[in-house]
Amino acid sequence: MSEDRPAARNVLAVIPPHMGGRSTGAGLAGLVPGARVTVVESADEDPAALREARAIITALAPVTAGHIAAAPALELVQCASHGYDYVDLDAARARSVTVCNIGSSGAEAQNVAEQTFALMLALAKQVVPAHTALTEADWALPRIQQSLTELSGKTLGIVGLGSVGREVARRALAFDMRIAYTGRRRAPADTESRLGDARFLPLDELLRVSDYVSLHAPLTPDTRHLLDAGRLALLRPTAFLVNTARGALVDQDALADALTAGTLAGAGIDVFDPEPPTAALRLLKAPNVVLSPHVGGVTRETLVRIALSAVQNVVDHLAGEPPRDVVS
Known part of the structure; x- marks a missing residue:
């Protein structure tokens, strides 16, 4: 033939x-x-x-x-x-x-987990605004000092404890973070034990108690806009959201609203809906965001x-x- x-x-x-x-x-x-x-x-x-x-x-x-x-x-x-x-x-x-x-x-788990922590650390340490200010000869320390925070002792809420979510959790242990997670089913007890006695919580409860929320769920009809305006409102005003999974897991306009209103401390975003994002995407101009062009998984x-x-x-x-x- x-x-x-x-x-x-x-x-x-x-x-x-x-x-x-x-x-x-x-x-x-x-x-x-x-x-x-x-x-x-x-x-x-x-x-x-x-x-x-x-x-x-x-x-x-x-x-x-x-x-x-x-x-x-x-x-x-x-x-x-x-x-x-x-x-x-x-x-x-x-x-x-x-x-x-x-x-x-x-294949992607290591790098996506690393990118997740790059975004978390950039948010906690105000890396982007500090860098930008210094390039403009502005000693920004007095202005950003009250926004600086630590990962140690904070609760990391992981949405989706698959291969990537588990890699993120392992790294969180090295930063002395507490781990909560949610997903379609509870992980085996030995997995929870290895991850610092990670707690399995319903999504809404996880959002209420977490200092950082990291998304690692697949995009399906059931998870599209999983974090809509109502669920974003459950987050503490001191909390940070990190998305290295799929852009459409979050209502991007609602996230821009929350950041603009100051009801959310910040967001680290590596994925968008659509990709590449259009210039009209409000999230690109929202305050307290760290953005990267879907680099998680492409080293x-x-x-x-x-x-x-x-x-x-x-x-x-x-x-x-x-x-x-x-x-x-």
Whole structure:
């Protein structure tokens, strides 16, 4: 059978420009032996490659119902991330197309946890306003001194104690923080014990008692705007919110309102809805925020782990092996 036929080992790798585009995906072809790998920056870019693809690897690029309909040979959509909200799962199910993430690989966990603490420390120590003031020859210490705080002794509320959430909790122990968490189910007792006798709380109670809240939940229809205006109002005015998971977990306008009103001490945000954010996003101009452009999970080391994990699942699928981390 010709390699150009739909049943051949054709793989479409979709890497949008804001994730590095074709230059980032240039090395993928050599990781899938015996396959024809086409790297594009959107799934619409090469209709012929989409039509012939048996597998799509997507790095946060949308795979819509239209894309799935236009790919009659498609068997697998492999998300190069923990998240999978950018794939139309209903359309995939209707076509019996398997959708996988890299959830069990832990590829992103280390760096996302580090980015979480980078944001927490920047907020606690007022790093950004202090730096900006000094570049303008302004000795800001008298002005920011009352806003400086410590992590030690504070309660960190973790929303989602998966692989990333557990890495965040481990680091929190090194800062002598107390740990509370919430999620769909309670963690085993030995996990709680290893994490400093972490407390399992309902979400609303966790928001009320936490000094820092860090989001590590997947984005699903049930978790979209999980933190809306009502839930943000449960946070103490001295509390900080950190989101390194998905932008749409938070009502961004409501968060901007809370920061502007001073009912929340600050926020560290690495993820936005949409990405990249538009200039009209009020959160970009809100007070007491530290922002980063979705850098959690994209260090040199992390990208290698992500790529290897995603590609290995595709290689296994093409070889007839059952895929890992099936989400639909």
